Amino acid sequence: MMTLRSFAAALLASVAVCAMPSVAYATAPVVKVGVTRGTYAEIMDEVRRVAAAQGLRVDVVTFDDGSRIDTALAARDIDAASFEDEPAFDASRKRNGYALTSVATTVTLPMALYSRKLTTLEQIQPGATVAIPADRDGMARALILLQNYTLLTFDDRAGLHAALRDVTGNRLHLKLRALPRERLVAALNTVTFAVIDSASAQQAGLYPARDSIGIEDARSPYAGVLTVRDVDRAQPWVAQLIAAYHSNEVAHFILTRYQDSVRRPW
Numbered sequence: 001m002m003t004l005r006s007f008a009a010a011l012l013a014s015v016a017v018c019a020m021p022s023v024a025y026a027t028a029p030v031v032k033v034g035v036t037r038g039t040y041a042e043i044m045d046e047v048r049r050v051a052a053a054q055g056l057r058v059d060v061v062t063f064d065d066g067s068r069i070d071t072a073l074a075a076r077d078i079d080a081a082s083f084e085d086e087p088a089f090d091a092s093r094k095r096n097g098y099a100l101t102s103v104a105t106t107v108t109l110p111m112a113l114y115s116r117k118l119t120t121l122e123q124i125q126p127g128a129t130v131a132i133p134a135d136r137d138g139m140a141r142a143l144i145l146l147q148n149y150t151l152l153t154f155d156d157r158a159g160l161h162a163a164l165r166d167v168t169g170n171r172l173h174l175k176l177r178a179l180p181r182e183r184l185v186a187a188l189n190t191v192t193f194a195v196i197d198s199a200s201a202q203q204a205g206l207y208p209a210r211d212s213i214g215i216e217d218a219r220s221p222y223a224g225v226l227t228v229r230d231v232d233r234a235q236p237w238v239a240q241l242i243a244a245y246h247s248n249e250v251a252h253f254i255l256t257r258y259q260d261s262v263r264r265p266w
Contacts, residue, residue: 112212115193218263
């Protein structure tokens with residue numbers, strides 16, 4: 001027969017065993033991931049939930065100004081970042097001399113072709129007017145997309161830095177108008193179609209999967225990246241964070257939440 005003393009001892013032992021995982025979880029290091037508001041923050045919050053179920057504690061740190069995130073990562077204010085595409089990250093790293101590295105792809109926020117006059121690319125007529133971003137990075141990305149749809153060709157040596165001067169073929173004699181990004185949506189009232197980045201389009205209530213006549217591939221050179229400091233890339237938590245991001249749960253969230261207006265390159 002169990003005495004009161006033995007019952008109490010057994011109860012205490014049971015409580016201690018049950019508490020052990022919680023204590024271990026509570027003392028585990030917290031991985032701080034910097035993101036910008038909106039899509040990147042929403043997805044990382046789902047990653048945080050999945051990671052927690054796998055024993056990794058993630059703190060999502062939201063920045064209003066994306067230009068501060070790489071600096072915060074280099075300064076050890078955060079441990080990882082998810083807010084920019086590979087070309088933008090490479091440019092920031094080289095410009096500032098940061099010892100940072102990309103360890104995985106995240107999502108592609110696709111640039112797309114929008115029109116209020118056409119419903120398919122096949123309707124484009126010779127001499128059509130096309131608005132594209134005037135800034136260097138936006139113009140290069142737009143020209144790559146137009147080349148992918150065989151509407152233009154440009155000198156391969158230009159690569160991700162293509163500009164209007166690099167165009168070598170224009171089979172439909174398209175009239176290219178370079179405009180500031182903030183004017184591209186308004187230009188849809190006058191041009192045949194416009195090449196618009198995801199952020200500008202969504203601000204105007206346009207979504208690539210629903211409203212575009214042509215969309216960037218998920219595996220474009222402009223896929224987003226997860227970044228960490230060089231010295232941390234082999235840390236176990238990095239592999240855990242990638243596994244959580246590339247999980248079936250997060251893939252399902254992205255598909256149901258964005259209906260392919262946010263694309264998954266993994």
